[in-house]
Amino acid sequence: MPVIGRKLLRHGMPLAAPADLRRHTLLHSLARPDDWASWLASVGEKKIDGYDGLKFESSALAFEAAVQGMGVAIGSRVLITEALAEGTLISPFALTCRLSSNYYLVRPAGRTASRALRIFRQYLLDELQRRGAV
Known part of the structure; x- marks a missing residue:
């Protein structure tokens, strides 16, 4: 989903429909290069290049740029x-x-998961459940 920071809201450029994104800079994570193109295609927006804009090393940096x-x-x-x-x-x-x-959490085939890995796996599952992702 597209996200913006409050500063962008104050600049007064409307963002009421996907077509309004033409007047905004798209912020990308290099780790997820196709996300904008996929989202734009899913909403039927064909006039915006889903690969144009600023690219950041991680999603966290792209989110901070939005903030x-x-x-x-x-x-x-x-x-x-x-x-x-x-x-x-x-x-x-x-x-x-x-x-x-x-995303996948894997371990070598035939090896029993260590206690630390089992704890980490449960932590991930708990976090995903808490965030409504599973």
């Missing part, structure tokens, strides 16, 4: 739940899309 008013970032709900709840980031649209990308 600072540099543009509109695209984020996975699980990564921005707290920022949305705190009001640090705001979702200007109710439109979201489900992406086919996933």
